[in-house]
Amino acid sequence: MSGLRKERRDVARHREAILDAASHVFAEQGVHVSLDAVVEAAGVGRATLYRHFPDRAALLLALFEREMAAVSRASIDVEPGQALFSMIAQSGRAAREAPALADAWRAVAADHPQLRARQREFVRLFEAPLAAALSEGAVRPDLKISDVLAVIRMVIAASRQEDADEDQTASRVLDLVLKGILRRDQ
Structure with missing residues (x-):
């Protein structure tokens, strides 16, 4: 195996380790925790973190982007008319697994053009599945993208209920x- 291929694998492995650690640390301590906590949880050096991600x-x-x-x-692998429901359910699961990320999505994006752009992309993800669900008659005919976003917010809020059986x-x-x-x- 070439050294370059091994290096690329290490780079990808480190990146994923950092993302996994950040998701866990942010869920436990919030998104404003010191990035040193992410470095420690990922088992990488500070330079490795900043090589992949220059800032918070x-x-x-x-x-x-990973959640999107x-x-x-x-x-994928669901009937076109059911894709909308599957995507809404996944949005709820993602918020339950990384609640701090959902909070950051709203709070941080207001001040960050790239994050605002990702929010718009997130909305666009639902346009084709909504159109398919409408054309197949799977949803009420007056359903709009703004309704879908409201449903997602409700599902996310429900996913955060402090209940004995969250699932x-x-x-x-x-x-x-x-x-x-x-x-x-x-």
Whole structure:
């Protein structure tokens, strides 16, 4: 194996370790925790962190992009009319797994043009699945993208309930909310 290939694998492994650690540390301590906590949790040097992510915003941006990719993947291997529901459910799971990231999404993006751009991309992720669900009659005909975003916010809020069984509570709320956007004769 060439040294270059091994180096690339190490770079990718370090990047993922940093993202995993940041997601965990941010969930436990909030997104404004010292990045030294991320370095320690990732088991990398400070220079490695900053080589991949020059500042906190770059790290948050990468985490947002990773979550967006997971939401987008939720539409794969499902019927086009069901992709919207799958993506909404994945948004709730992501918020439950990384609540600090969801908070940062709202708070940090207001001051950061790249993060605002990612928010717009996130909204666009739902446009085609919404159109498919509408054309298949899977959802009520008056459903708009702003309604989908409101549903996502509700699902995210439900996913944060301090309950003995968070998964069951989140699933129940998701079920209730999604039934609200179904076509009325279903």
